[in-house]
Amino acid sequence: MARRRTQHQQQPQVKGFRPGKAPPQLRKKMAKQRMGEMSSAQERMVDLFADRSPAESRKLISRWVTWTLVGGIVLTILSVLAWMWTWIAGIPLTIAAGAVFFSHIRLRAQRSQLEQMAEMVAKATGRG
Numbered sequence: 001m002a003r004r005r006t007q008h009q010q011q012p013q014v015k016g017f018r019p020g021k022a023p024p025q026l027r028k029k030m031a032k033q034r035m036g037e038m039s040s041a042q043e044r045m046v047d048l049f050a051d052r053s054p055a056e057s058r059k060l061i062s063r064w065v066t067w068t069l070v071g072g073i074v075l076t077i078l079s080v081l082a083w084m085w086t087w088i089a090g091i092p093l094t095i096a097a098g099a100v101f102f103s104h105i106r107l108r109a110q111r112s113q114l115e116q117m118a119e120m121v122a123k124a125t126g127r128g
Contacts, residue, residue: 042117045114045117045121046117046121048060049117049118049121049122050121050125052118052122053122054115054118054119054122057114057115057118057121057122058115058118061107061111061114061115061118064107065104065107065108065111068100068101068103068104068107069104071100072097072100072101072104075093075096075097075100076097076101078093078097079093079094079096079097
């Protein structure tokens, strides 16, 4: 007697494609439909996370946090040097350093929400 395989898939079957083998455009479209009403920034994040596994998305978020910190430190050092040279060069660099540090603080604060969103998108696209 042959064993019957039961499929425990939570992802919808896309007509014409094997399970999990739908093209990226269709996976993104399915994720957007499952997520419901979103802002344009959230739609861009869904597009970004749709092609990645949750682990790859967490690694990407970690890189963003690290590089915004490094960029802020470098811009701060450059702004100090620019202030010693002339105040005209110091002002834009100080503003840029502040903006990068602000981005770093916002990314760190929203890291858990971004990781949850990556998990939800991965489940919606069948990658997680």
